[in-house]
Amino acid sequence: xxxxxxxxxxxxxxxxxxxxxxxxxxxxxxxxxxxxxxxxxxxxxxxxxxxxxxxxxxxxxxxxxxxxxxxxxxxxxxxxxxxxxxxxxxxxxxxxxxxxxxxxxxxxxxxxxxxxxxxxxxxxxxxxxxxxxxxxxxxxxxxxxxxxxxxxxxxxxxxxxxxxxxxxxxxxxxxxxxxxxxxxxxxxxxxxxxxxxxxxxxxxxxxxxxxxxxxxxxxxxxxxxxxxxxxxxxxxxxxxxxxxxxxxxxxxxxxxxxxxxxxxxxxxxxxxxxxxxxxxxxxxxxxxxxxxxxx
Numbered sequence: 127x128x129x130x131x132x133x134x135x136x137x138x139x140x141x142x143x144x145x146x147x148x149x150x151x152x153x154x155x156x157x158x159x160x161x162x163x164x165x166x167x168x169x170x171x172x173x174x175x176x177x178x179x180x181x182x183x184x185x186x187x188x189x190x191x192x193x194x195x196x197x198x199x200x201x202x203x204x205x206x207x208x209x210x211x212x213x214x215x216x217x218x219x220x221x222x223x224x225x226x227x228x229x230x231x232x233x234x235x236x237x238x239x240x241x242x243x244x245x246x247x248x249x250x251x252x253x254x255x256x257x258x259x260x261x262x263x264x265x266x267x268x269x270x271x272x273x274x275x276x277x278x279x280x281x282x283x284x285x286x287x288x289x290x291x292x293x294x295x296x297x298x299x300x301x302x303x304x305x306x307x308x309x310x311x312x313x314x315x316x317x318x319x320x321x322x323x324x325x326x327x328x329x330x331x332x333x334x335x336x337x338x339x340x341x342x343x344x345x346x347x348x349x350x351x352x353x354x355x356x357x358x359x360x361x362x363x364x365x366x367x368x369x370x371x372x373x374x375x376x377x378x379x380x381x382x383x384x385x386x387x388x389x390x391x392x393x394x395x396x397x398x399x400x401x402x403x404x405x406x407x408x409x410x411x412x413x414x415x416x417x418x419x420x421x
Contacts, residue, residue, distance in 0.1 A: 159186030162420035170396070170412030175203045178412075180213065186420065190221040207330040211236045226250050240328055241268045248293075261293040261311075271323040287317040303355075307363070309348040319371050329371045344370035350380075359384040374403045390418040 163185040171177040180198030187193050194217035202209045217230040228248045235241030243266045250259035269285040293311035300306055319325060319342055331341035350363035363380040382396035394414040401407035 158189045159192065160189055162186040162418070165417045165419070166415060168394075168412060168414035170410055172400075172408050172410035174206060174408050176206065176410075177201050182215075184217075188220070190226075192219040193217070194219070202331065207328060209236045209239055209328075209331070211240070221252070224251065226252060235268075238270050241270075242266065248295075250295075255299040257295075257297040259293075259295045261291075261295070263291045263293070265289040265291070269322055269324070269328070285321075285323055287315060287319075287322070289313055289315045303353055305352040307348070307350040307352070309346070309350075309365075311346045313344055313370060315342075315370060325371060329369065342370045343376075344368045344373070357386050376400065376402045392416040392418075 163183065165181075165183050167179075167181045169177070169179045178198065178200040180196060182194060182196035184192050184194040194215070196213065196215040196217070198213040200209070200211045200213070211234055213232065213234045215230060215232045217228065219228045220226060227250070228246075230244075230246045232244040232246075233242070234244070244263060245265075246261060246263035248259045248261035250257060265288060267287050267289065271283055271285060273281050273283055291311055291313045293309065295310075296308045298306050322328070325342075329342065344367075346365060346367040348363060348365035350361065352362075353360045361380070361382040361384070363378075365378045365380075367376045367378075368374070369376065378398055378400040380396065380398040382394050384392055384394045387393050392415070394416070395411075396414065397409070397411035399407055399409050
């Protein structure tokens with residue numbers, strides 16, 4: 127859950143909460159988030175010694191506009207994918223009266239091993255009891271590698287390819303305290319991934335939930351639910367993904383509890399399990415701190 131994209135999803139929910147807090151201030155217009163801000167720090171680790179840390183900051187720069195920055199690092203040990211990757215993200219979210227849109231740019235990777243550049247956008251329709259979003263993402267993938275010539279000379283080369291994806295995310299309120307979620311995404315790669323250098327090693331990224339968002343997946347499906355319990359929020363999610371390399375299936379189960387620590391401080395405790403057709407299941411867990419300020 128603490129991949130960069132999943133943490134951004136967590137902050138999307140926090141943005142909605144922050145808009146409500148801002149609007150509750152005397153003299154504030156409805157949904158006016160100007161001057162509001164959010165700060166978050168999260169970390170996760172799994173039993174295979176993969177780990178992920180990420181910090182993000184969002185600020186309201188208009189009555190219905192958010193600007194977000196995020197930076198983090200994901201690590202996979204030498205006996206796995208052997209990657210220590212950095213993440214940088216810039217995001218923009220603006221709402222009109224009945225529709226909104228998001229734009230996000232991300233750089234992710236480990237210099238000399240795997241580097242990606244992503245540009246994504248979505249259009250969403252948001253009402254009191256439901257929300258639906260349609261997204262598109264384009265991704266450039268660079269994999270540097272070394273080849274040895276017949277005379278023993280080594281040459282540095284870079285394998286390049288691209289990918290496009292289309293997604294649908296939906297939320298609907300059920301009763302007074304329940305929210306149901308559904309997500310679907312399809313990926314299309316320009317080149318045959320089996321031809322990528324070191325693809326067997328890099329495919330190990332798909333076996334950890336902490337690095338799944340940056341691995342080579344063909345499609346993903348997810349379903350989830352949220353339940354308000356007093357001032358706390360319980361979230362449950364099941365996702366299934368398929369590798370674009372070996373067609374193996376990967377399943378994850380997430381459980382998270384968001385607990386208010388103060389008027390503008392929340393703590394999320396999360397845990398889950400991921401399993402693949404070719405690898406044993408792995409358990410992971412972590413913490414996410416959210417601090418709200420401004421108006």
